Amino acid sequence: xxxxxxxxxxxxxxxxxxxxxxxxxxxxxxxxxxxxxxxxxxxxxxxxxxxxxxxxxxxxxxxxxxxxxxxxxxxxxxxxxxxxxxxxxxxxxxxxxxxxxxxxxxxxxxxxxxxxxxxxxxxxxxxxxxxxxxxxxxxxxxxxxxxxxxxxxxxxxxxxxxxxxxxxxxxxxxxxxxxxxxxxxxxxxxxxxxxxxxxxxxxxxxxxxxxxxxxxxxxxxxxxxxxxxxxxxxxxxxxxxxxxxxxxxxxxxxxxxxxxxxxxxxxxxxxxxxxxxx
Ligand SMILES: Cc1cc2nc3c(=O)[nH]c(=O)nc-3n(C[C@H](O)[C@H](O)[C@H](O)COP(=O)(O)OP(=O)(O)OC[C@H]3O[C@@H](n4cnc5c(N)ncnc54)[C@H](O)[C@@H]3O)c2cc1C
Ligand code: FES
Numbered sequence: 001x002x003x004x005x006x007x008x009x010x011x012x013x014x015x016x017x018x019x020x021x022x023x024x025x026x027x028x029x030x031x032x033x034x035x036x037x038x039x040x041x042x043x044x045x046x047x048x049x050x051x052x053x054x055x056x057x058x059x060x061x062x063x064x065x066x067x068x069x070x071x072x073x074x075x076x077x078x079x080x081x082x083x084x085x086x087x088x089x090x091x092x093x094x095x096x097x098x099x100x101x102x103x104x105x106x107x108x109x110x111x112x113x114x115x116x117x118x119x120x121x122x123x124x125x126x127x128x129x130x131x132x133x134x135x136x137x138x139x140x141x142x143x144x145x146x147x148x149x150x151x152x153x154x155x156x157x158x159x160x161x162x163x164x165x166x167x168x169x170x171x172x173x174x175x176x177x178x179x180x181x182x183x184x185x186x187x188x189x190x191x192x193x194x195x196x197x198x199x200x201x202x203x204x205x206x207x208x209x210x211x212x213x214x215x216x217x218x219x220x221x222x223x224x225x226x227x228x229x230x231x232x233x234x235x236x237x238x239x240x241x242x243x244x245x246x247x248x249x250x251x252x253x254x255x256x257x258x259x260x261x262x263x264x265x266x267x268x269x270x271x272x273x274x275x276x277x278x
Pocket of ligand 2: 214215216217218219220221222223224225226235236237238
């Protein structure tokens with residue numbers, strides 16, 4: 001069993017937990033993920049390693065409670081345990097040789113972007129972070145990004161905090177002002193990553209995106225997480241989750257991502273009713 005050592009509510013729908021998992025903590029690197037189950041009958045939930053403490057043997061996860069399984073997980077408390085916590089899975093972010101990088105995060109994608117920004121910062125890279133949220137109430141990790149960013153731009157859709165608008169506007173403004181990035185790393189909703197790629201394309205800056213399709217086994221066996229990248233089939237769990245954004249077929253990924261919406265809505269309703277009865 002894997003104990004929840006710490007739990008913190010970051011905003012009304014985002015929770016941070018430190019999980020005691022010494023073997024995962026020993027090997028985890030930025031960009032990798034784990035698959036957990038909240039209880040014995042639970043679905044597998046892939047979540048990115050948002051941080052780790054090798055001495056303490058803990059791994060940090062930050063997740064949005066979007067449906068039945070993440071609601072179950074979010075209802076657990078410090079001292080509770082979960083039955084499965086497998087990883088680290090996937091490939092670590094490649095940071096070697098990078099001198100200046102724009103890290104672009106959207107919503108809970110900022111939780112995935114943070115350890116990458118931290119790693120780049122530790123390695124002496126100049127990090128410009130642009131993080132976007134729908135509104136001020138959903139803002140997370142501002143202090144953490146301040147520590148690891150040479151420049152931090154915060155945007156909200158409604159202008160309730162930071163600049164009003166979406167992440168692509170400050171990214172374009174920075175590139176227009178002459179900032180020359182070795183790489184852009186974008187993590188967030190598919191549509192956001194697609195538009196970051198389109199913004200970067202005229203400037204010809206290599207752009208990496210982190211893909212999070214439906215995953216089942218996380219080991220390349222089931223085919224659930226397949227994507228088309230550069231006209232070839234790739235599995236996000238073993239070939240990714242990071243890919244060259246210029247090559248990803250975003251439209252296909254969006255279509256596949258919406259396949260289970262009806263079923264997910266039913267499960268979410270069941271979970272909500274369960275919590276209401278308790
Ligand atoms: C590699 C990877 C890393 C991820 N990292 C994070 C993270 O750090 N923080 C975070 O909040 N979310 C992360 N996610 C998404 C997270 O796994 C889903 O939000 C979660 O599984 C939703 O489950 P649910 O039952 O609560 O919601 P559901 O109602 O079942 O689904 C809601 C939405 O979540 C996604 N989803 C559902 N099941 C899966 C699954 N088995 N695999 C992938 N996506 C699924 C789908 O887009 C779906 O429409 C990651 C996904 C992947 C693949
Ligand atoms: S999750 Fe099964 S192949 Fe990737």
